[in-house]
Amino acid sequence: MxxxxxxxxxxxxxxxxxxxxxxxxxxxxxxxxxxxxxxGPRDHPAPRTPPPDPLEVARERYARGEIDHREFERIAANLLRSERPKP
Incomplete structure (x- = not known):
């Protein structure tokens, strides 16, 4: 018991x-x-990469044949004009 x-x-x-x-x-x-x-967290985020240069992107598109010479010249002129400092 x-x-x-x-x-x-x-x-x-x-x-x-x-x-x-x-x-x-x-x-x-x-x-x-x-x-x-x-x-804190174990995984650390990767460092941010700077955005690609717009003129370099236009060059790559021209090299791949996505845009013709006239379009490339127009894009390049606009980019170079916008990079100049304004008075």
Whole structure:
């Protein structure tokens, strides 16, 4: 009749072991989360590359045959005109 001893219907050591294990897992989870929050993200974003030069893009389009010579000259003239400082 050891099963009903002191009003318990099971092994109190088993219940204690389960409670201690679950408490330890929760505690370790909290430590892990705090570490991750304090140390920040692991992956760092790549540095930004500057945008391509518009005149270089026009040259590449002309070389691929996407625009003809007249269109390239018009684009180049507009770009060079817009780069000049205004008085």
């Amino acid at each position: 050891a099963v009903f001893m002191m009003g318990h219907t099971g092994n109190p050591l088993l219940v204690l072991a389960v409670m201690m294990t679950s408490s330890m897992l929760v505690f370790l989870g909290m430590i892990t989360m705090a570490y991750r929050v304090l140390t």
